[in-house]
Amino acid sequence: MTILVDEHTKVVYQGLTGSQGRFYGLRNRAYGTQVVAGTNPRKAGTDVEGVPVFATVGEAVDATGATASCIFVPAAGVPPAVLEAAGAGIELVVVITEGVPTHDQARMFATVTRDFPSTRLLGPNCPGVISPGRANIGITAGEIARGDGPVGIVSRSGTLTYQALHELTQAGVGQTTCVGIGGDPVPGTTFVDCLQLFEADPDTRVVMLIGEIGGSAEEEAAEYVGQMSTPVVGYVAGVSAPPGRRMGHAGAIVSGGRGTARAKIEALERAGVAVGRDPSEAARLVAEVVARL
Amino acid sequence: MLTLVVSTDVDLYEYQGKQFLASFGVPTPVGEVAADPLEVVAAAEHLGYPVVVKAQVRVGGRGKAGGIRVVADAEQARAAAEAILGMEISGHRVERVWVERASDIAAEHYVSFTLDRGARAHLGLLSARGGVDIETVAVEEPDALARLHIDPIEGLSSAQCRQWVAAAGLGDVVPVDALIELLGQLWTAYCEGDAELVEVNPLVFTAGGEVVALDAKVTLDDSAAFRHDWAAYAATQAGDEREQDARARGLQYVGLDGTVGIVANGAGLAMSTIDVVGQVGGTAANFLDIGGGAKAEVMAAALEVVNADPKVAAIFVNIFGGITRGEEVANGIVEALGRVDITSPIVVRLDGTNAAEGRAILAAHESERLQSRPTMVEAARTAVQLAAQSGWPSGAPGMAPAEGAHPANAGWEGGPPGTGPVERAVDGRDP
Numbered sequence: 001m002t003i004l005v006d007e008h009t010k011v012v013y014q015g016l017t018g019s020q021g022r023f024y025g026l027r028n029r030a031y032g033t034q035v036v037a038g039t040n041p042r043k044a045g046t047d048v049e050g051v052p053v054f055a056t057v058g059e060a061v062d063a064t065g066a067t068a069s070c071i072f073v074p075a076a077g078v079p080p081a082v083l084e085a086a087g088a089g090i091e092l093v094v095v096i097t098e099g100v101p102t103h104d105q106a107r108m109f110a111t112v113t114r115d116f117p118s119t120r121l122l123g124p125n126c127p128g129v130i131s132p133g134r135a136n137i138g139i140t141a142g143e144i145a146r147g148d149g150p151v152g153i154v155s156r157s158g159t160l161t162y163q164a165l166h167e168l169t170q171a172g173v174g175q176t177t178c179v180g181i182g183g184d185p186v187p188g189t190t191f192v193d194c195l196q197l198f199e200a201d202p203d204t205r206v207v208m209l210i211g212e213i214g215g216s217a218e219e220e221a222a223e224y225v226g227q228m229s230t231p232v233v234g235y236v237a238g239v240s241a242p243p244g245r246r247m248g249h250a251g252a253i254v255s256g257g258r259g260t261a262r263a264k265i266e267a268l269e270r271a272g273v274a275v276g277r278d279p280s281e282a283a284r285l286v287a288e289v290v291a292r293l
Numbered sequence: 294m295l296t297l298v299v300s301t302d303v304d305l306y307e308y309q310g311k312q313f314l315a316s317f318g319v320p321t322p323v324g325e326v327a328a329d330p331l332e333v334v335a336a337a338e339h340l341g342y343p344v345v346v347k348a349q350v351r352v353g354g355r356g357k358a359g360g361i362r363v364v365a366d367a368e369q370a371r372a373a374a375e376a377i378l379g380m381e382i383s384g385h386r387v388e389r390v391w392v393e394r395a396s397d398i399a400a401e402h403y404v405s406f407t408l409d410r411g412a413r414a415h416l417g418l419l420s421a422r423g424g425v426d427i428e429t430v431a432v433e434e435p436d437a438l439a440r441l442h443i444d445p446i447e448g449l450s451s452a453q454c455r456q457w458v459a460a461a462g463l464g465d466v467v468p469v470d471a472l473i474e475l476l477g478q479l480w481t482a483y484c485e486g487d488a489e490l491v492e493v494n495p496l497v498f499t500a501g502g503e504v505v506a507l508d509a510k511v512t513l514d515d516s517a518a519f520r521h522d523w524a525a526y527a528a529t530q531a532g533d534e535r536e537q538d539a540r541a542r543g544l545q546y547v548g549l550d551g552t553v554g555i556v557a558n559g560a561g562l563a564m565s566t567i568d569v570v571g572q573v574g575g576t577a578a579n580f581l582d583i584g585g586g587a588k589a590e591v592m593a594a595a596l597e598v599v600n601a602d603p604k605v606a607a608i609f610v611n612i613f614g615g616i617t618r619g620e621e622v623a624n625g626i627v628e629a630l631g632r633v634d635i636t637s638p639i640v641v642r643l644d645g646t647n648a649a650e651g652r653a654i655l656a657a658h659e660s661e662r663l664q665s666r667p668t669m670v671e672a673a674r675t676a677v678q679l680a681a682q683s684g685w686p687s688g689a690p691g692m693a694p695a696e697g698a699h700p701a702n703a704g705w706e707g708g709p710p711g712t713g714p715v716e717r718a719v720d721g722r723d724p
């Protein structure tokens with residue numbers, strides 16, 4: 001099994017007619033993803049290489065049965081696009097767009113949570129989700145992933161997600177699903193959300209968690225890892241990062257000492273997570289755990 | 294305990310923060326900006342003594358450093374200006390002062406609004422214990438700091454605000470209504486102004502019964518710049534010249550002290566690249582994220598920026614293509630080599646989207662000056678060796694892997710952080 005997406009997931013691309021949406025929408029289709037529709041109110045009735053374009057997500061859902069959406073619209077248009085998808089009953093909304101203002105992110109997440117509890121938001125500013133060999137929604141290069149494996153990946157960093165997929169695939173270790181949750185201040189889906197999904201998936205027998213400095217998501221993940229039966233291997237980028245400047249004191253009070261790579265690594269290790277010093281070592285640690293399964 | 298991340302967020306100087314808050318109706322002291330002693334005296338005469346002359350630097354500890362002085366006449370004003378202007382406070386040179394009419398302080402409090410990422414909601418912090426080290430208060434007397442999570446949709450209601458004020462022990466003070474009005478204005482400034490932080494410490498009650506924001510720390514969210522007119526703020530985000538140059542080219546750059554220039558895509562990979570260079574015994578000269586979907590000209594610009602750093606003895610280009618395409622990266626490298634004299638050897642590690650096309654382009658130009666390596670660690674090792682072989686600059690950290698100099702110990706290049714336009718505490722959005 002996989003989490004979030006598989007070969008049956010039908011996806012509508014909001015922004016399919018733009019250059020990025022077109023490139024990645026068609027690339028996802030070439031990978032095997034069921035790319036069933038695009039939306040653009042001014043281009044309804046046309047198609048992009050055979051993918052029909054509808055005026056609204058609602059119309060696309062009615063015509064195609066899409067249950068997931070992938071958003072490539074410019075940042076200012078993201079909140080209305082997310083709410084349109086959620087309002088149309090989309091279960092998984094993946095936002096690739098970066099640069100969504102923080103206050104918009106907070107309002108968008110709160111609105112989806114309150115008004116559309118059955119919709120899951122992934123992102124913004126994330127690479128998307130791939131269940132290798134089954135579905136790829138977003139900007140991950142599908143050829144670096146390998147299916148039918150025991151490893152689930154969840155990552156806050158786009159490029160480090162690709163790095164992890166690549167390393168595991170090179171080592172002959174397959175993946176169930178790889179989720180890029182994005183590093184923005186208000187992620188729709190968190191490490192803990194994904195750890196819970198992986199824990200419940202019988203085919204995911206090892207989880208690889210890739211974090212980076214800032215925020216407290218890794219520390220919160222570490223708290224949940226203690227309740228998991230599935231082993232977790234981690235990597236946290238930014239050990240060498242010099243201390244940054246700080247404006248005011250509120251941030252330090254909120255973080256309460258969390259946030260550095262060291263603090264995150266220590267929290268994860270206390271929870272029993274093997275943490276690699278670099279992405280390659282983390283991949284080797286995953287391969288070792290897989291070999292012992 | 295603060296960490297770095299790279300962002301283009303806009304940290305305002307105190308005087309800008311006060312102007313920003315005042316534009317939302319928040320009461321702030323009347324004052325003027327001045328850049329030389331004559332202007333300071335003129336402002337003081339105009340405002341009426343006593344006035345406070347305050348150094349404008351985006352770093353704490355101004356008072357202890359002697360950067361804030363109360364003056365009673367023109368002679369004192371001139372002396373204060375001469376002492377403060379040009380002063381270095383934690384490495385920040387004072388270019389301007391803010392001259393404001395002195396307030397008749399009866400009590401000092403603390404208030405801030407910021408995002409609590411863990412809660413995915415806004416957090417208001419209010420304390421009667423202002424004007425002191427509020428972080429110490431938070432640790433030693435947590436009850437003295439009233440925390441209020443605020444729903445991003447519902448906002449801050451006046452009923453909630455009253456409870457919050459009471460929880461901070463300020464419910465019985467005069468002038469509670471003025472305080473509640475100010476908190477509402479501050480909240481509006483935080484939301485409608487697209488701030489990631491507004492912090493007022495101290496928030497003072499005057500002997501005359503007024504509530505005034507006596508200081509202002511404001512960080513604006515650069516992602517929201519498209520819906521605001523922040524040109525005046527952006528113009529004063531002075532920093533390291535190379536950082537400004539990089540920013541103008543759309544690159545996220547932070548100068549460090551090492552010898553291996555870094556060009557990577559994605560903040561996570563760029564940080565990881567710096568870590569790996571450190572692990573194999575080298576030191577990174579910079580953090581540089583070319584961003585997602587970077588085209589050839591962006592890569593060329595990145596190489597030019599890194600090459601312009603005289604400490605750089607080798608350049609490590611570490612690209613994993615998602616939205617960035619391999620052939621664009623390769624074309625950018627080739628273009629840069631043709632356009633400018635890249636003095637340092639370049640080691641490239643390229644994977645991901647269209648990596649094969651990119652590698653084919655690079656293979657046609659492979660030389661001692663341009664080498665490809667299949668993995669991140671191998672590429673880091675080669676770059677560190679090349680940097681060491683250059684034998685220059687002598688005595689620089691990372692000369693030889695055996696020295697094991699670690700970039701964790703490296704300070705910020707070109708002055709302390711804070712002056713840089715592109716870096717900030719990465720608590721992501723934490724200030």
